[in-house]
Amino acid sequence: MTRSSDPAVSGLELWQWRQEARAAALAANVPVEELDWLLLSVSDLDKLALRLDSYKGRLQIPLNRPFAQLTQQWQQRIQDRVPVQYLAGVTPWRNFSLGVSPGVLIPRPETEWAIDLALKATQSESRPHPQTPLNQGDWADLGTGSGAIALGLAEVLPNVTLHAVERSEAALEIARENALNLGYGDRIQFYCGSWFEPLHPFQGLNQLRGIVSNPPYIPTAMLGELEPEVANHEPAIALDGGPDGLDCIRHLIATAPTYLCPGGLLLLEMMAGQAPAITELLQDQGSYTQIEIFSDLAGIERFARAYRS
Numbered sequence: 191m192t193r194s195s196d197p198a199v200s201g202l203e204l205w206q207w208r209q210e211a212r213a214a215a216l217a218a219n220v221p222v223e224e225l226d227w228l229l230l231s232v233s234d235l236d237k238l239a240l241r242l243d244s245y246k247g248r249l250q251i252p253l254n255r256p257f258a259q260l261t262q263q264w265q266q267r268i269q270d271r272v273p274v275q276y277l278a279g280v281t282p283w284r285n286f287s288l289g290v291s292p293g294v295l296i297p298r299p300e301t302e303w304a305i306d307l308a309l310k311a312t313q314s315e316s317r318p319h320p321q322t323p324l325n326q327g328d329w330a331d332l333g334t335g336s337g338a339i340a341l342g343l344a345e346v347l348p349n350v351t352l353h354a355v356e357r358s359e360a361a362l363e364i365a366r367e368n369a370l371n372l373g374y375g376d377r378i379q380f381y382c383g384s385w386f387e388p389l390h391p392f393q394g395l396n397q398l399r400g401i402v403s404n405p406p407y408i409p410t411a412m413l414g415e416l417e418p419e420v421a422n423h424e425p426a427i428a429l430d431g432g433p434d435g436l437d438c439i440r441h442l443i444a445t446a447p448t449y450l451c452p453g454g455l456l457l458l459e460m461m462a463g464q465a466p467a468i469t470e471l472l473q474d475q476g477s478y479t480q481i482e483i484f485s486d487l488a489g490i491e492r493f494a495r496a497y498r499s
């Protein structure tokens with residue numbers, strides 16, 4: 191139910207605003223689709239209404255925020271290059287609508303595939319130690335950010351308990367909220383800390399069936415070259431992987447074997463060009479087997495997957 195005090199705008203006013211906002215987007219090289227996506231997320235409009243302009247005659251279109259705020263936010267999109275997901279406060283990711291704020295990295299579409307790769311690994315008959323089921327027990331998502339990976343794993347692996355670790359309190363807050371809102375509050379345990387640190391009770395127990403991480407992997411010197419949306423607005427702590435981008439990945443590869451059970455899975459996201467170095471790190475560590483690299487839909491080598499031997 192909408193009350194007269196709730197934010198709303200007339201169809202005509204919104205139509206006029208949308209024309210101007212589109213023109214501003216075109217002039218600034220911001221994809222115009224983002225404008226409609228923002229409108230869909232703040233109103234009850236659907237794609238067809240936007241396409242046919244059929245909302246133009248409506249007396250009142252309820253909004254989930256004041257119209258003046260929406261106007262200001264579109265300016266922030268155009269002038270300050272704020273990612274549209276931060277303006278909307280949500281992003282679609284797999285089946286979820288995840289809350290996001292500037293305190294967390296916006297989960298990327300390419301990361302969605304980590305969930306499928308992990309699931310496939312649990313179903314594989316050629317994995318090492320196949321007598322140890324991977325679709326139950328404890329899994330970890332290290333550097334969970336918005337909680338995306340932990341949530342995705344919780345959804346496809348209903349008998350697994352997730353341990354989601356995050357160093358940033360602000361991000362952890364969002365991840366917790368996302369888990370509660372999506373009904374996974376009892377499946378995911380959250381910990382504040384750096385990588386394995388808060389999981390020390392598990393150290394040496396070789397108990398984790400899987401460890402998945404999308405760690406910061408961008409070489410520090412490249413951070414400034416990223417799109418302004420990323421470089422100026424997303425948390426550097428989620429991006430900066432040190433001089434060669436591999437600082438966190440090295441730590442994860444070196445430390446994971448004392449946590450993983452024999453046959454346990456390690457799945458890491460990476461950026462283009464890092465596959466050879468990461469393969470070598472996994473090989474040299476000596477505790478991994480069936481090391482494989484997977485490319486994303488853009489053909490970029492994106493994930494390294496290995497099992498604890």
Ligand code: GLN
Nearest residue numbers: 404405406407408428429
């Ligand atoms: N994939 C992100 C990007 O393109 C980087 C995320 C990360 O460092 N893990 O900016």
